[in-house]
Amino acid sequence: xxxxxxxxxxxxxxxxxxxxxxxxxxxxxxxxxxxxxxxxxxxxxxxxxxxxxxxxxxxxxxxxxxxxxxxxxxxxxxxxxxxxxxxxxxxxxxxxxxxxxxxxxxxxxxxxxxxxxxxxxxxxxxxxxxxxxxxxxxxxxxxxxxxxxxxxxxxxxxxxxxxxxxxxxxxxxxxxxxxxxxxxxxxxxxxxxxxxxxxxxxxxxxxxxxxxxxxxxxxxxxxxxxxxxxxxxxxxxxxxxxxxxxxxxxxxxxxxxxxxxxxxxxxxxxxxxxxxxxxxxxxxxxxxxxxxxxxxxxxxxxxxxxxxxxxxx
Amino acid sequence: xxxxxxxxxxxxxxxxxxxxxxxxxxxxxxxxxxxxxxxxxxxxxxxxxxxxxxxxxxxxxxxxxxxxxxxxxxxxxxxxxxxxxxxxxxxxxxxxxxxxxxxxxxxxxxxxxxxxxxxxxxxxxxxxxxxxxxxxxxxxxxxxxxxxxxxxxxxxxxxxxxxxxxxxxxxxxxxxxxxxxxxxxxxxxxxxxxxxxxxxxxxxxxxxxxxxxxxxxxxxxxxxxxxxxxxxxxxxxxxxxxxxxxxxxxxxxxxxxxxxxxxxxxxxxxxxxxxxxxxxxxxxxxxx
Numbered sequence: 294x295x296x297x298x299x300x301x302x303x304x305x306x307x308x309x310x311x312x313x314x315x316x317x318x319x320x321x322x323x324x325x326x327x328x329x330x331x332x333x334x335x336x337x338x339x340x341x342x343x344x345x346x347x348x349x350x351x352x353x354x355x356x357x358x359x360x361x362x363x364x365x366x367x368x369x370x371x372x373x374x375x376x377x378x379x380x381x382x383x384x385x386x387x388x389x390x391x392x393x394x395x396x397x398x399x400x401x402x403x404x405x406x407x408x409x410x411x412x413x414x415x416x417x418x419x420x421x422x423x424x425x426x427x428x429x430x431x432x433x434x435x436x437x438x439x440x441x442x443x444x445x446x447x448x449x450x451x452x453x454x455x456x457x458x459x460x461x462x463x464x465x466x467x468x469x470x471x472x473x474x475x476x477x478x479x480x481x482x483x484x485x486x487x488x489x490x491x492x493x494x495x496x497x498x499x500x501x502x503x504x505x506x507x508x509x510x511x512x513x514x515x516x517x518x519x520x521x522x523x524x525x526x527x528x529x530x531x532x533x534x535x536x537x538x539x540x541x542x543x544x545x546x547x548x549x550x551x552x553x554x555x556x557x558x559x560x561x562x563x564x565x566x567x568x569x570x571x572x573x574x575x576x577x578x579x580x581x582x583x584x585x586x587x588x589x590x591x592x593x594x595x596x597x598x599x600x601x602x603x604x605x606x
Numbered sequence: 607x608x609x610x611x612x613x614x615x616x617x618x619x620x621x622x623x624x625x626x627x628x629x630x631x632x633x634x635x636x637x638x639x640x641x642x643x644x645x646x647x648x649x650x651x652x653x654x655x656x657x658x659x660x661x662x663x664x665x666x667x668x669x670x671x672x673x674x675x676x677x678x679x680x681x682x683x684x685x686x687x688x689x690x691x692x693x694x695x696x697x698x699x700x701x702x703x704x705x706x707x708x709x710x711x712x713x714x715x716x717x718x719x720x721x722x723x724x725x726x727x728x729x730x731x732x733x734x735x736x737x738x739x740x741x742x743x744x745x746x747x748x749x750x751x752x753x754x755x756x757x758x759x760x761x762x763x764x765x766x767x768x769x770x771x772x773x774x775x776x777x778x779x780x781x782x783x784x785x786x787x788x789x790x791x792x793x794x795x796x797x798x799x800x801x802x803x804x805x806x807x808x809x810x811x812x813x814x815x816x817x818x819x820x821x822x823x824x825x826x827x828x829x830x831x832x833x834x835x836x837x838x839x840x841x842x843x844x845x846x847x848x849x850x851x852x853x854x855x856x857x858x859x860x861x862x863x864x865x866x867x868x869x870x871x872x873x874x875x876x877x878x879x880x881x882x883x884x885x886x887x888x889x890x891x892x893x894x
Contacts, residue, residue: 347701349701349704349705396880396884397880399884399887400883400884402700402704403700403704404838404883404887406643406645406704407643407838407879407883408879408880408883410831410834411831411835411876411877411879411880412876412880414831414872414873414876415873415876415877418869418870418872418873421869422867422869422870533827537708537712541712544705548701578715578717578719578720578724578823579716579720580716581712581713581715581716581719581720582713582716582717582720583716584709584712584716585709585710585711585712585713585714585715585716585717586709586713587709588705588706588708588709588712588713589706589709589710589713590709591705591709592695592698592702592703592705592706592709593691593695593702593706596698596699596701596702596705
């Protein structure tokens with residue numbers, strides 16, 4: 294019965310989001326919603342490995358950047374369609390996640406966290422010094438005809454629907470993952486890894502699955518970002534801050550839940566945008582102060598995040 | 607000619623290494639006593655540099671004159687962080703502990719940027735300047751003072767932990783909290799002391815560095831990470847390990863800077879962390 298109630302609420306929210314641009318079409322609000330969807334997608338992607346499998350990664354910008362750079366470079370250098378670039382980027386991100394995950398999953402707890410930070414920073418330095426992808430200057434995408442095939446649109450509304458579609462895909466994927474046998478393995482791993490191993494669960498394999506799912510959706514987000522802004526550089530798609538933000542959104546909303554990251558993004562992104570609007574410039578860092586405070590408060594008082602208030606945990 | 611450059615680089619690397627060792631010492635004390643990695647450690651370091659900057663601006667003190675003051679402030683910062691943030695999550699899941707100090711890191715970094723802006727600052731009334739000639743190797747005097755000060759602080763803390771009753775109590779709690787409690791040692795007090803001491807180490811390091819290095823909100827990111835690498839290399843919780851690892855990291859960074867490429871020197875340092883973690887998880891110098 295209770296489950297049924299959530300389905301109705303989720304359907305109602307989804308319906309509202311579908312109609313939203315038809316009612317409110319000021320570009321500021323559409324832009325805000327696009328950011329919310331994008332970060333909900335990224336937070337949800339992080340949640341797969343960080344929340345469900347319990348392996349906090351702080352280098353997730355790497356997969357976002359792989360998505361952004363792959364589609365951009367394929368378009369620029371070979372004239373390949375960005376949608377194909379998006380899929381290629383996702384495949385590449387999954388491969389990289391497997392290559393990095395296999396050795397790194399031997400490391401546990403905070404050692405793992407530091408290892409992911411190291412990987413993120415290494416990637417940042419390498420991309421900054423890699424001339425072919427534009428180095429520190431970055432790359433501009435050419436402005437093509439604005440239509441669906443070219444993944445470029447006039448106005449924000451089409452981007453809104455693309456972002457909503459990607460987010461819906463991610464949420465649905467997480468929902469079915471939670472209903473599948475994966476959830477049992479993930480639960481065993483995040484509760485007690487050693488016991489899980491002694492029960493014969495191939496821990497590394499399931500962590501790698503979670504990492505692959507996570508990398509896949511991070512890469513989708515990366516390509517979307519590149520096509521939306523038509524400009525990428527290491528500072529915007531590979532900073533440590535991005536890795537931090539995606540994890541904060543999941544923590545705030547509630548890790549290991551389907552809708553937690555969505556809730557987190559709906560609270561945090563507008564909060565950050567409005568604080569920037571009120572206090573001027575992104576340099577004031579007031580959003581960081583708030584993020585930091587919120588994370589500390591939630592870590593101490595409510596580790597289950599905002600979802601904890603809804604599910605009563 | 608090349609030999610000269612190499613010698614110069616080695617000297618500079620070793621001097622930096624002394625500072626890395628002191629920063630890592632603070633991290634390793636906290637880890638050794640209570641198995642928690644303080645992700646905000648680099649930002650404690652940043653606070654100490656900004657305190658030195660503020661004291662110089664407001665009271666006109668040189669960073670070396672304000673060093674005791676800054677160190678005392680940092681001790682308090684450490685204790686307050688423990689009481690307010692760490693103690694409540696001691697029995698929480700490990701992820702909550704990671705997030706707690708992680709939140710502190712973002713908060714402190716954001717706060718510094720909010721108050722001071724993202725600019726790079728330097729302190730105008732420094733305690734020493736110029737350089738001296740040590741048998742053909744030129745060394746900047748402030749850097750020499752910083753390295754010497756770091757070694758003095760390192761030895762002091764080492765002696766405090768290994769030679770005083772309070773230090774033994776600290777080690778006892780690190781070994782086994784329950785058993786220590788049965789011996790009448792207040793574990794909570796020792797945890798607070800570990801945090802105070804850990805933060806005081808970067809208090810000294812920050813003051814010494816503020817004498818010749820830039821002060822900016824992100825300064826903790828690099829130094830904090832170097833401390834993680836140093837501690838991993840020396841073995842988490844090992845004090846003497848932190849010292850030698852500090853020197854190794856300083857040397858590696860300096861040599862990678864001239865032999866490979868200055869912009870890639872941190873890549874080399876980060877790679878060391880990954881390799882050590884994968885092949886010697888207890889640290890290069892830690893006990894197997």
